[in-house]
Amino acid sequence: MSNVEYRKLQETKSGSYLVSLPKGWVTRMGLRGGATIMLMEESDGSIIIKSGSVEEVEKPNVAVVELDENVGREILGKYLIGADIIHIKAPRRITLEQREKIKNTLTALVGTEIIEEKSNEIIVQCLLSPLAIPIKTLLRRAHILALQMHIDAITAFRDKDEDLAQSVVKRDDDLNRLYFLIVRQLRAIVQNPRLSEKAGISLVECLDYRLVARALESNGDQAVTIAKSAMALKPYEAPGDVIEGLLNLSDIVRKIQEEALTALFKLDTKHAENYVKRELGSKAQSLMEQLNQRILEQPSTMAFYLNEIANSLRRIKENCIDIADLVVKP
Template identity: 40%
Template sequence: MRVAEIEMGEGFTRDITAKYLYGYDIIRLKSKGPRINPYQREEVKKSLQQLIGVEIVEEDAREITLQCLLSPSAVPLRRTMKRTYLIAAKMQEEVITALKELDDRLAKNVINRDEEVNRLYFLIVRQLRAAIQDPRLAEKMGVTAIECLDYRAVVKSIETLADHAVKIAKQIPLLQKTPIPQTVLQKILELSKITQEIHSNAIEALLRKDVNLAAKTIDKKPDLEKALTEAYEEILNQAAVLATPLNTIVDMLGRIAECGIDIADLT
């Protein structure tokens, strides 16, 4: 078992996440003072909410011991990656629905779901790093070293996709007072549809190792650029109160599509 020690100074929760990602099985947190204060204990608990499989196994006045009880080979890597993608893709679908209906509650739900994506992202990165360090574990997980590197880039693109959906969700409260013109909304919906097709096909191509589908996905770039241009042109004549959040939404959709193209490039 790999053991790490962390002194509980400023930013110690970032160190917990880092040690988790680097594959440590046991993390010992030690107080700099005579005892761990209640605030620090609460911060530890909050930090663990982001880390799948980690539990407090021992604690006293000056030390807390964390242990990751989940074996890297216990969680199917590709299935977990697909699950992470499906959550992120659903976030985009729901945030566009929230935009059409100007539904603040649905937008907030999208923002909250980002935590689930982050938890799975951290777990997958931990698995991949463990596999790279241990060839026998990689064989047990059914991945090569090259696939580990590719999957690391893929899961980062998925996590970024979710982050962009959150940024779109944060624009929706800014659009409550002024109706979105139907011509603008229609262009955004068309752009979103192309974006969803790109990342959906990219993930399918990756998991099926379908080079032809990946190539067709990359060939969607002209359609994407056309849809982006048309959306920006529709927004151009809108008042700033509308144009600013709408431009952000279009920009984020373009970046989401780029995440999909990046995934297709790795197939």
């Protein structure tokens, strides 16, 4: 439990202010007169005091992972919480299969490199600084990638293009890598308020951008579902009006995503509410209701996969409406 103490603020003749530090804390930290301490002001107005200079405090964040059947999940978890160096240790020799599993995990994590390998230990370092790529740049990249996956998945459905559908499925790995990087950087900013100031992003914005990133990653998953359904529908001839309806719905949903992201980055609340949610959202809802009835009239197997496409478009639309709901002027 934290100890709470109250100290009086003292004003000097020169106009500066002083407050004494608890003697017990100074002793435990091994400090003495003339030592350097670091003060960090947080967004809520509180101040954090740390012993040592900036160089001493900012040591690499080292994490240890014990090798077991969940090693991939453990590595991902350490990466997401901002570990700079990850030691993967085993009680005995690491097998070739285990090494391959570790390396496959690292391919999904941007900026990670194996810097040392021993018979029973692998050391991984993340070489990417939390501020190396601006968060908004990463979000725009995720938006473009998810949107293009959607476009190509619907095109594959329309043209019965299995190769294009397969490429959409493969690109989901790229979107996942980008998503993990965004989460890592947002967590780093939340854990270190000084990074928030440097990045020009408030802690509240970090929470919103985390939700945006999750929505865009989900949109990529829905594009994969559309692509897989397109491959399954290749032997079938769907009615022309159903195909046209799904293509029209796709156009509206893509527009909702584009305009929701535009409103988010411009902080345009009117655009988000009046155009994205009311106008485009209503159009999409009306078209979905019309399509549902026609899809149910089709043979069972065809109806199942057509419904999968319609549902994926609905989920993309809902994700983007959620993004529009985050648009609030500070």
